Amino acid sequence: ELGPAIRDAISALDPVFRDVVTLYDVEGFSYEEIAELLMIPLGTVRSRLYRARRQLQESLIAHAIDRGFASAPRTTP
Numbered sequence: 001e002l003g004p005a006i007r008d009a010i011s012a013l014d015p016v017f018r019d020v021v022t023l024y025d026v027e028g029f030s031y032e033e034i035a036e037l038l039m040i041p042l043g044t045v046r047s048r049l050y051r052a053r054r055q056l057q058e059s060l061i062a063h064a065i066d067r068g069f070a071s072a073p074r075t076t077p
Contacts, residue, residue: 009059017052024049 010018010026019038023029024045031049035042065071 005060005063006056009056009063012059013052013055017048017055020045020048021052021056 010021013021020034023034023037024031029037031042031045034040034045038045
């Protein structure tokens, strides 16, 4: 059940983030290889990967809450 949720979360990413996370986490390319393939600086690869993973985390937490596997985070007054 988690596989489709992960695919959906990756698909929902903005293309610049989706490309980097797919190349690194799915395809196994190194940061340097991704920078070369996408013709972007190495720091941009790192930044986009960080942001993509944060977005994926938020999406998957929402999925877990919707499915009853987790509860919504508590807020303190």
